[in-house]
Amino acid sequence: DVKVTQSSRYLVKRTGEKVFLECVQDMDHENMFWYRQDPGLGLRLIYFSYDVKMKEKGDIPEGYSVSREKKERFSLILESASTNQTSMYLCASRPNRDREGGTNEKLFFGSGTQLSVL
Amino acid sequence: LAKTTQPISMDSYEGQEVNITCSHNNIATNDYITWYQQFPSQGPRFIIQGYKTKVTNEVASLFIPADRKSSTLSLPRVSLSDTAVYYCLVGALLSGSARQLTFGSGTQLTVLP
Numbered sequence: 001d002v003k004v005t006q007s008s009r010y011l012v013k014r015t016g017e018k019v020f021l022e023c024v025q026d027m028d029h030e031n032m033f034w035y036r037q038d039p040g041l042g043l044r045l046i047y048f049s050y051d052v053k054m055k056e057k058g059d060i061p062e063g064y065s066v067s068r069e070k071k072e073r074f075s076l077i078l079e080s081a082s083t084n085q086t087s088m089y090l091c092a093s094r095p096n097r098d099r100e101g102g103t104n105e106k107l108f109f110g111s112g113t114q115l116s117v118l
Numbered sequence: 119l120a121k122t123t124q125p126i127s128m129d130s131y132e133g134q135e136v137n138i139t140c141s142h143n144n145i146a147t148n149d150y151i152t153w154y155q156q157f158p159s160q161g162p163r164f165i166i167q168g169y170k171t172k173v174t175n176e177v178a179s180l181f182i183p184a185d186r187k188s189s190t191l192s193l194p195r196v197s198l199s200d201t202a203v204y205y206c207l208v209g210a211l212l213s214g215s216a217r218q219l220t221f222g223s224g225t226q227l228t229v230l231p
Contacts, residue, residue: 004161033219035221040223041223042205042221042222042223042224043162043205043221043224044221045218045219045220045221048218048219056218058218058220059220090161090162092161094219105150105152105167105207105209105219106152106164106167107152107154107162107164107207107219108164109161109162109163110161111159111160111161112159112160112161
């Protein structure tokens with residue numbers, strides 16, 4: 001089974017701190033994604049990466065950056081945390097092709113990191 | 119990019135069939151439609167994926183009309199454990215392998231005894 005591991009389940013930080021959220025997947029997937037989830041707003045895409053060192057902005061990239069130095073690891077960085085970044089952060093990965101060689105939209109999610117910024 | 123719209127919530131009773139519809143008027147030719155299930159404090163889990171017509175697996179069926187501007191997730195004979203949020207997702211091919219995958223706002227399904 002695919003495993004997507006997020007480094008922390010719960011995190012509490014202070015306003016202005018630099019925050020790193022780490023995500024590791026063990027299935028050699030090319031694509032990785034960071035979403036945040038807030039009550040009533042569903043999942044919103046922050047950034048995604050389709051290859052090592054490649055990144056694309058999602059719908060809400062402001063206040064965030066990402067790093068993908070290795071294929072298995074995708075980091076989300078909050079340069080200066082603010083209270084409106086308190087949220088559940090979900091990492092996901094996806095291969096380019098499924099086992100049959102077709103296009104694959106199947107995402108594998110981690111358990112999430114609940115970040116509180118005080 | 120295709121935007122998706124779903125009902126905010128639905129209630130059903132155990133043993134009934136539940137149909138949840140997602141609207142995606144701007145779906146592109148290359149886009150697939152995928153549905154996910156999410157329980158509290160967990161990441162979403164893949165349920166089913168389709169491109170057109172009907173797809174069925176051991177968990178659900180997915181109906182997609184010819185114009186592909188909507189899709190309907192069908193859950194047969196729901197049980198209390200099917201209470202969850204259900205998300206519709208449409209992919210957008212940007213370039214090469216880059217696909218932006220955007221979720222709808224989700225439908226909270228509550229199954230009552």
